[in-house]
Amino acid sequence: MKIIMLGAPGAGKGTQAKMIAAKYGIPHISTGDIFRANIKNGTELGAKAKEYMDKGLLVPDELVVDLVIDRFKEPDCQKGYVLDGFPRTIPQAEALDKALSAIGEKVDYAINVEVPDENIVNRMGGRRACVGCGATYHIKYSPTKVEGKCDTCGADLIIRDDDKPETVKNRLNVYHEQTQPLIEYYTQKGIIAEVDGTVDMNDVFDAIVKILGE
Numbered sequence: 532m533k534i535i536m537l538g539a540p541g542a543g544k545g546t547q548a549k550m551i552a553a554k555y556g557i558p559h560i561s562t563g564d565i566f567r568a569n570i571k572n573g574t575e576l577g578a579k580a581k582e583y584m585d586k587g588l589l590v591p592d593e594l595v596v597d598l599v600i601d602r603f604k605e606p607d608c609q610k611g612y613v614l615d616g617f618p619r620t621i622p623q624a625e626a627l628d629k630a631l632s633a634i635g636e637k638v639d640y641a642i643n644v645e646v647p648d649e650n651i652v653n654r655m656g657g658r659r660a661c662v663g664c665g666a667t668y669h670i671k672y673s674p675t676k677v678e679g680k681c682d683t684c685g686a687d688l689i690i691r692d693d694d695k696p697e698t699v700k701n702r703l704n705v706y707h708e709q710t711q712p713l714i715e716y717y718t719q720k721g722i723i724a725e726v727d728g729t730v731d732m733n734d735v736f737d738a739i740v741k742i743l744g745e
């Protein structure tokens with residue numbers, strides 16, 4: 532099962548992708564997480580990506596596409612995967628389709644998690660991310676048991692550099708200009724599924740399971 536998560540920054544793509552990965556036993560591939568890991572490890576790719584991410588801009592397609600295509604050729608992807616944050620532009624979607632059709636495969640579902648812009652800024656301010664395992668929390672909607680410490684691995688929680696209100700606004704603009712057209716792209720292909728992302732995260736997940744099947 533090959534699934535793409537679509538939605539604005541902060542819509543809950545990562546939250547839902549982690550739940551999908553756990554239920555269906557497929558890897559969660561997040562380009563944002565890959566870039567953040569590279570930044571943390573001080574790689575050349577990380578340094579290049581950071582320039583764009585801190586401004587709320589997209590990292591250029593040429594730095595993203597090969598990275599993802601190499602990743603899904605790895606053995607853990609044989610049963611499928613859930614892509615979170617990729618594709619994010621029409622050229623990325625076309626590159627993905629081309630790479631998949633070359634091996635006789637295709638995307639099965641593009642799930643659009645719908646959340647209006649008004650809700651987004653609120654959510655981002657409360658998000659906390661684990662520096663150790665990448666788990667995501669929210670101070671109000673998904674708090675940790677011990678403040679500032681990850682429930683899973685005990686490492687410290689941080690506020691993402693790109694979650695400042697000004698950067699969030701840029702990310703939303705970039706989303707509307709460059710990523711939202713993908714909804715039409717996958718509607719044309721007949722694989723789009725929409726879920727309401729404003730409800731409780733477990734209810735969002737129930738709606739997704741109805742689409743994907745038990």
Ligand code: AP5
Pocket residue numbers: 538539540541542543544545546547562563564566583584587588589590591592595615616617618619623654655657658659667668669670672673693702728729730731732733735
């Ligand atoms: P990326 O990491 O993908 O960020 P994003 O798309 O902006 O999305 P987020 O991770 O911010 O949000 P999310 O939808 O995953 O929400 P989450 O589940 O955390 O990308 C970061 C940057 O990397 C980009 O700006 C770009 O520069 C670069 N990049 C990455 N991929 C790229 C690509 N393909 N091409 C070019 N550049 C690329 O939830 C948000 C918060 O809300 C959390 O605190 C969560 O607990 C809470 N929450 C979730 N669901 C609910 C709910 N139902 N109710 C209440 N709260 C909820």
Ligand code: MG
Pocket residue numbers: 544545546561563615
């Ligand atoms: Mg995310």
